[in-house]
Amino acid sequence: MGNAIILSLKISIISTITVLILSLIVLKLLWKNNSIMRDFIETILSLPLVLPPSVIGYILLIVLSKNSTLGKLLYNNFNLQIIFTTSAGIIAAVIVSFPLMYQSIKSSIISIDKSCIEAARTMGASELQIFFYIMIPMCWPGLISGIILAFCRCIGEFGATLMVMGNIPGKTQTIPLAIYFAVESGNTDYANILVFIVILLSFSLNLILNLYLKKKLS
Known part of the structure; x- marks a missing residue:
C-alpha cells in the first residue's frame, strides 16, 4: 500500500509542477495571438478533456514504444x-491534466482589468515583465485552482497510466491501479482503504480551494 501511495504522490507532484510550467509557457506564447492558429492549438491541447x-x-x-521512431x-x-x-506515468499524467491547469489560469488572465496592463505599457514595461510581474500575480486564484485540479486529476489517473505504465506492484502500481486490481482479486478491504485515502485527499484539497476562493472573493 505504501509504495502505491508514495508513487502516486511522486507522479502527481512532478506532473503538476511540469504542467504549471508548460501552461505558463504556452499562455505566454499564445495570449496575444488572436488568430485561428491559436484556436487550433488550444483545441488540440484541450483534447485530453474529451478523449x-x-x-x-x-x-x-504507439509514440513511445521501442518500435516507434522516438x-x-x-x-x-x-x-x-x-x-x-x-x-511513462508522469507523461500520461501531464497530458491528461494539462487542460485543467491551462484553462484555469487562462480564465483568470482573461478577467484581469485591461487598464492595469495598459498602464504598465505606458510606463515602459516590456510584455515579458507585464506577463510575469502583473498578470501572473493578479491571477493567483486561477493558479491555485489549476494546481489543485491538476493534482487531483493526476492522483486519479487510471486509463492512460495503465496503458503506458502497466501494473507492477512496488514499481509502477499507483493508487487507482492498486484499487482496480485489488477489486479484481477480491481484496475489497485493501481497496476500501485506498478509496478512503483518495476521497479524503481529494476532499481536503477541494475544501482548501473553496475556502481560498471564498476568502479572495469576499
Whole structure:
C-alpha cells in the first residue's frame, strides 16, 4: 500500500509542477495571438478533456514504444525505455491534466482589468515583465485552482497510466491501479482503504480551494 501511495504522490507532484510550467509557457506564447492558429492549438491541447484516457494511453503507447521512431531514438542513443516506467506515468499524467491547469489560469488572465496592463505599457514595461510581474500575480486564484485540479486529476489517473505504465506492484502500481486490481482479486478491504485515502485527499484539497476562493472573493 505504501509504495502505491508514495508513487502516486511522486507522479502527481512532478506532473503538476511540469504542467504549471508548460501552461505558463504556452499562455505566454499564445495570449496575444488572436488568430485561428491559436484556436487550433488550444483545441488540440484541450483534447485530453474529451478523449477517453484509454485512447490517450494507446496513442502514447504507439509514440513511445521501442518500435516507434522516438522510442528507437531514445533506446538506441540513450538506452532509455519509457514504456512501463514511472516516466511513462508522469507523461500520461501531464497530458491528461494539462487542460485543467491551462484553462484555469487562462480564465483568470482573461478577467484581469485591461487598464492595469495598459498602464504598465505606458510606463515602459516590456510584455515579458507585464506577463510575469502583473498578470501572473493578479491571477493567483486561477493558479491555485489549476494546481489543485491538476493534482487531483493526476492522483486519479487510471486509463492512460495503465496503458503506458502497466501494473507492477512496488514499481509502477499507483493508487487507482492498486484499487482496480485489488477489486479484481477480491481484496475489497485493501481497496476500501485506498478509496478512503483518495476521497479524503481529494476532499481536503477541494475544501482548501473553496475556502481560498471564498476568502479572495469576499
